[in-house]
Amino acid sequence: MNRWRSNSAEGIRERPFWRSIVTHGALIAASLGMVYPILWMIAGSLRPQEEIFGGTTSIIPSQVTIEAYRDGWFGLQVSFGRFFANSLAISVLSSIGNVVAASAVAFAFAKLKFFGRDFWFALMLGTLMLPYEVTLIPQYVLFQRLGWVNTWLPLVVPKFLAVDAFFIFLIVQFFRQLPRELDEAAQIDGCSAWGIYWRIILPLSGPVLATAAIFSFIWTWEDFFGPLIYVSDMKLYTVQLGLSTFVDSSGTSSWSELFAMSILSLVPVFLIFLFFQRTLIEGIATTGMKR
Amino acid sequence: MSTSVELHGIVKRFGAHEVIRGVDLSIEPGAFTVFVGPSGCGKSTLLRMIAGLEPISDGDLIIDGERMNDVAPSRRSIAMVFQSYALYPHLTVYRNLAFGLEMAGYKRPEIDLRVQRVASALRIDSLLKRRPKALSGGQRQRVAIGRAIVRDPKIFLLDEPLSNLDAELRVQMRVEISKLHQELGNTMIYVTHDQVEAMTMASKIVVLRDGNVVQVGTPLELYNRPRDIFVAGFIGSPRMNLVPVRFTPGADGFRFAGETVRFESPLSEVEREAPLSLGVRPEHIMIGGEAGQPLCQARVHLVEHLGGATVIYATAPDGNNLTIATPGQSDVHQGDLVPLRVHPALCHLFRENGTALPGI
Numbered sequence: 001m002n003r004w005r006s007n008s009a010e011g012i013r014e015r016p017f018w019r020s021i022v023t024h025g026a027l028i029a030a031s032l033g034m035v036y037p038i039l040w041m042i043a044g045s046l047r048p049q050e051e052i053f054g055g056t057t058s059i060i061p062s063q064v065t066i067e068a069y070r071d072g073w074f075g076l077q078v079s080f081g082r083f084f085a086n087s088l089a090i091s092v093l094s095s096i097g098n099v100v101a102a103s104a105v106a107f108a109f110a111k112l113k114f115f116g117r118d119f120w121f122a123l124m125l126g127t128l129m130l131p132y133e134v135t136l137i138p139q140y141v142l143f144q145r146l147g148w149v150n151t152w153l154p155l156v157v158p159k160f161l162a163v164d165a166f167f168i169f170l171i172v173q174f175f176r177q178l179p180r181e182l183d184e185a186a187q188i189d190g191c192s193a194w195g196i197y198w199r200i201i202l203p204l205s206g207p208v209l210a211t212a213a214i215f216s217f218i219w220t221w222e223d224f225f226g227p228l229i230y231v232s233d234m235k236l237y238t239v240q241l242g243l244s245t246f247v248d249s250s251g252t253s254s255w256s257e258l259f260a261m262s263i264l265s266l267v268p269v270f271l272i273f274l275f276f277q278r279t280l281i282e283g284i285a286t287t288g289m290k291r
Numbered sequence: 292m293s294t295s296v297e298l299h300g301i302v303k304r305f306g307a308h309e310v311i312r313g314v315d316l317s318i319e320p321g322a323f324t325v326f327v328g329p330s331g332c333g334k335s336t337l338l339r340m341i342a343g344l345e346p347i348s349d350g351d352l353i354i355d356g357e358r359m360n361d362v363a364p365s366r367r368s369i370a371m372v373f374q375s376y377a378l379y380p381h382l383t384v385y386r387n388l389a390f391g392l393e394m395a396g397y398k399r400p401e402i403d404l405r406v407q408r409v410a411s412a413l414r415i416d417s418l419l420k421r422r423p424k425a426l427s428g429g430q431r432q433r434v435a436i437g438r439a440i441v442r443d444p445k446i447f448l449l450d451e452p453l454s455n456l457d458a459e460l461r462v463q464m465r466v467e468i469s470k471l472h473q474e475l476g477n478t479m480i481y482v483t484h485d486q487v488e489a490m491t492m493a494s495k496i497v498v499l500r501d502g503n504v505v506q507v508g509t510p511l512e513l514y515n516r517p518r519d520i521f522v523a524g525f526i527g528s529p530r531m532n533l534v535p536v537r538f539t540p541g542a543d544g545f546r547f548a549g550e551t552v553r554f555e556s557p558l559s560e561v562e563r564e565a566p567l568s569l570g571v572r573p574e575h576i577m578i579g580g581e582a583g584q585p586l587c588q589a590r591v592h593l594v595e596h597l598g599g600a601t602v603i604y605a606t607a608p609d610g611n612n613l614t615i616a617t618p619g620q621s622d623v624h625q626g627d628l629v630p631l632r633v634h635p636a637l638c639h640l641f642r643e644n645g646t647a648l649p650g651i
Binding site for chain 1: 365
């Protein structure tokens with residue numbers, strides 16, 4: 001018998017049907033378990049408030065009402081639409097700032113040679129290990145002295161200064177995969193470092209820039225702590241701060257409105273994942289990113 | 292437009308490690324010079340230093356009488372064809388060809404004229420709207436060459452441009468590059484690890500090893516008179532046979548596997564005493580007949596029929612392996628005992644330190 005060939009006449013054995021049922025059943029149960037809180041929240045936003053904590057565990061409301069959506073949107077001093085617009089503006093600006101600044105810094109670290117490069121790169125990565133709470137107070141003092149407290153500036157301007165080491169690292173990994181010969185060919189063709197970045201590297205970096213933009217948008221959209229610290233004027237509130245106004249520690253909380261607006265606040269994030277999931281996967285796969 | 296290139300004492304260090312160790316070289320205007328050597332010998336590093344992509348640690352690079360060590364690559368009037376072609380993936384073929392001219396500030400009509408002319412000459416005019424990923428390997432190669440030509444440089448630098456092509460395309464492109472050189476007449480410096488490419492294309496070959504230039508010469512000079520055992524073994528395919536021999540005073544020749552090979556040129560007493568290596572190319576070993584001198588009786592253990600030639604692998608009685616290349620189709624079979632003969636004039640002797648004995 002040739003050692004490279006098998007004499008076995010058996011094909012691949014098929015799995016028993018019952019095993020498939022059990023596996024799928026377990027996966028469906030786990031999925032339901034994970035999605036149940038969302039379903040419960042949707043149900044809570046469509047049922048009368050007194051029914052939410054009335055002892056029922058059913059996710060089917062006894063009576064469907066959209067009052068929570070109406071009251072949530074228009075019930076505060078400032079319309080919830082304003083909070084959505086604020087969050088959108090901050091998130092978009094932050095994404096632009098992160099992408100522009102992080103990509104420029106990443107280009108320097110990935111493609112340029114300068115004295116102390118490895119030291120500064122390690123230092124930059126070291127900031128990833130700093131908890132936000134450690135830098136919070138010094139940053140607050142800085143912004144207060146600049147007169148930026150109670151504005152969006154502390155939330156947006158730092159993004160244009162490449163403060164987010166995670167995105168820099170993400171983009172560095174991508175840039176390092178681009179062949180060095182492309183830079184060299186551009187160099188011979190007369191491109192400056194800026195020209196190589198702008199004309200060659202950036203146009204080839206669609207996936208990673210899209211990934212950085214998407215994650216930047218989502219994380220900024222979901223950020224509660226930053227706006228809480230720096231914004232006190234309700235007209236400047238983000239969606240997350242707006243949601244917190246429904247929860248009152250001293251009196252009663254408006255749970256229906258909270259659930260309703262929470263559901264709506266998920267819509268942009270859901271849409272981004274829906275339309276950009278392929279870009280996200282491509283970007284993550286290309287960079288080996290894992291959070 | 293032809294340009295001379297001179298390298299005086301060129302050294303390249305990466306940290307404490309020296310990869311190019313004092314190279315002195317003169318490349319005449321219009322010459323097709325090939326840097327050849329095994330992987331890691333420094334040929335690509337040397338090319339990159341000429342291009343300005345690697346800083347020179349020590350020594351001087353002179354192009355047309357001007358010192359170029361600190362001059363930016365774009366101002367050396369060079370064009371480079373990379374091993375991976377390095378075409379800009381996001382640009383069309385037209386834009387790839389035009390890119391260098393745009394950076395140099397040429398006006399659109401001039402750019403268009405040059406691009407169309409080069410595209411037509413290289414037969415890529417139907418591909419101008421395509422992107423590199425829609426091109427075959429050979430087409431990408433032409434675009435890479437076209438991108439170099441369109442800038443009308445003084446010097447062409449080619450870094451193993453054919454290594455990513457299949458064998459048939461490689462032969463075809465070798466001929467095209469040689470024709471291009473004849474038409475343009477520019478100075479070309481070509482890097483390859485393939486000695487066949489070096490032999491067929493070069494007007495001058497520079498053999499490198501471990502950062503040193505071992506020998507410089509025309510292809511036939513290196514083939515007929517290798518100055519070093521490394522060059523002897525590197526140039527020529529199949530590789531030269533190299534066997535240890537000792538001078539036999541009584542027979543006034545070199546003893547090898549039961550036979551004595553006599554050379555006409557006299558040897559000094561020192562050389563007679565020292566262990567030497569006898570080099571003979573496979574194509575210079577004859578099977579049977581009366582020409583030349585007997586070398587040994589060898590047992591055949593493998594025969595390769597190439598159609599136009601036959602390569603025979605045999606073992607001498609002392610255990611040394613020999614390769615014989617005969618023209619045409621041989622009727623030698625595995626297991627045969629064949630009498631081998633050589634012309635001493637076509638043999639080479641090398642000292643223990645690898646240097647060739649001159650005039651043998």
